[in-house]
Amino acid sequence: MSNKDTFFNYIVEGNTTKGEFIPVGSAMLDGETITDAHVKIPLKTMNRHGLIAGATGTGKTKSLQVLAENLSDKGVPVLLMDIKGDLSGLAQPSPGHVKIDERMEKIGLPFEAKAFPVEILTLSEQDGVRLRATISEFGPVLLSRILDLTETQSGIVSVIFQYCDDNKLPLLDLKDFKKILQYATQEGKAEFTEAYGRISTASTGAILRKIVELEQQGADLFFGETSFDVEDLLRVNDEGRGYINILRLTDIQDRPKLFSTFMLSLLAEIYSTFPEQGDSGRPELVLFIDEAHLIFKEASKALLNQIESIVKLIRSKGVGLYFVTQNPTDVPEEVLGQLGLKIQHALRAFTAKDRKAIKLTAQNYPDSDYYDTAEVLTSLGTGEALVSALDEKGRPTPLAATMMRAPMSRMDVLTDSELNNLLGGSKLVKKYNETVDRESAYEMLNKKIEAAEAEEAKEKAKKEQEALKKAEAKKKTTTTRRRSSTRMNPVVKVLTSATFIRSVFGILTKVMKK
Structure with a gap:
């Protein structure tokens, strides 16, 4: 038996699965695609989290697109963080291309151009379904961690929340929280001192400065009503296909604090509301976080610990998290160790630091008799990646350099008219885009x-x-x-x-x- 035949059997046997699966491409050996040596990801293990990494222009976004499409086809809803603004094309079928046909022929998979059910979401003033959350929903612990407060300052935040609960003052937006902080050390100082003890003006001043910093990144748009119900991320259309929810974040790259605030609140809300799913045959929801380094950029130790805890626990709710970034080192070690699926596109070695990073990256993958992993990482072409997944028993599948399949939807953005038509037919736009500013702590305290x-x-x-x-x-x-x-x-x-x-x-x- 030739080395090629041995390799084919090694890949096929290692990717045998009894349940549903997603074929992401075919394995490659010595730069040649082995037709029908399909690399598969069991649907059952898609809640074990994952990583899609690689240098700019190597095909990370297309790999993300392929996974999202196949999950949707299998009735699994998806949430995508679209930082670069190039994922809205999922709502339109691929126009096709001769190179796509050639690629799919090499892989040994049929190609079908199709559109997918898409919902456009937004955190800012861009068009889309507005995502909001109230201060009360965050709670004192999560809010303190986001603001990176000291123990004393966190205690004051807890007192503020308790006072609002005791006096039935709704904390909805940042102006509510700022008002109650000022009230605690000015007009209501005697009241607070009698009921909860003395509150330092220096501490409340420090908290207010942290809030102003958050406001400068656009958080005043995020905090408020109507709060987004995470159950609306789980919608399936009449054909049984899961909705692909695309969160447009093209204007948020210079506002990492807002991005991490949103992500942490979303994950915390999902964890607290979704029921325990146990070892089911498919995930309930899969999230893809593009440009994932923005979550961890400037994040405090407390915030990183919170993210790590949620990553560990949330898979029991049937939720998979997939981080998309240029280099695996962008993701903290504690989080990286929780990621079962790794799709590693090419890395470029321009400096000694790059070469060292590539050696470290290679050590994250299973050993292989067929590859020098560090060498393969620098020789992969566009649309090619090293893939290591988990089988149905949680064991790593054979490491395979893979010719990734082409997306079935358009690999480009929607036109303005297409986007307007999509938003015009959205039920969620009608549900969430009306601004609500009911009487809350700010107004009630002013009256008081x-x-x-x-x-x-x-x-x-x-x-x-x-x-x-x-x-x-x-x-x-x-x-x-x-x-x-x-x-x-x-x-x-x-x-x-x-x-x-x-x-x-x-x-x-x-x-x-x-």
Whole structure:
């Protein structure tokens, strides 16, 4: 048996699966595609998370597109983070191309151009279904971690939430939270001190500065109502195909804080609301996070720990997380160790640091008798990748340099008219895009402060009026007493009498004549 035949059997036997699977391409040996040596990913293990990595222009986005399409076809909903803005074409069928036909012929898989059910989501003012969450839904622990607060500051945040719960003050947006912070150290200082202890103005000032930093990245658009219900990510169309929810993030690359805030809140909400699924035959939802380094960029240790915990736990809810980035080192070691599927496109060695990174990356893959992994990593062409998945028993499948299959949908963006038509038919746009600003902590505290100020002004005016009355009464009493005293004094009466005066003047006249 030739080396090629041995390799074919090695790949086919290693990718045998009894359940549903996604064929991502065919294995390659010595730069040649081995037709029908299909590399498969069992659908059952798609909640074990994964990584799609590689240098710019090597085909990461197309691999993401292929996985999303096949998941949708199998009735599994998908959420894609579209940082570069080139995934909306999933809503339109591929126009086809001779090179696509050649590629699929080499792989040994049929090609069918098709469109997929797509929903466009947005965190900003771009067109799409608006994603929002309230401050209350975040809770004090998650909000403190996002703001990277100290233990003392986190304690103050917990007190703020408790006060709002006790006084039925809804915390919906950032202006609500800022208002209650100011109230705690100004107008409501005495109230807070009596019920919860003294709150430091230095600590509340530091928290406010953190909130302003978050606002500068556009978080004021994210916090508020109507809150997005994560159940709406699980929709399936009438044909039984899962919706591909595309979150447009083209204007968020310079706002990593907002991106990580959204991701953490989304994962926390999914984890808290989705039921335990156990070892089912398919995932409930699969998330692809493009440009994943933005989540970890400038993230605090507390935030990284939170992400790591959620990555470990969320798969029990039937949710798979797939990080898409240029280099595996963009993902922290603790998270990288949780990723079962790895699709590694080519890496480029331009510097000594690049070569060192490639050697480290090669060590993340199973050993192979057929490849020098570090060498293959630098020689892969566009649309080719090293693939290592987990089989149905959780064991790594054979490492295979793979000719990846072509997407069935358009590998380009929607036109403006196509996008408008898509949004015009969206039920979720109608549900979430109306801005709601009901009475919450901000308005209620303002009313409370105004009422207190009005009462204080009224009390002050009353006291001033009473003081004025007392002063006038005192003055009147003093004058009366003086008059009364003058009338009653006999000496004064004599001295001021006409007889006495005439007598005095008479004496003075006689003296002067002498």
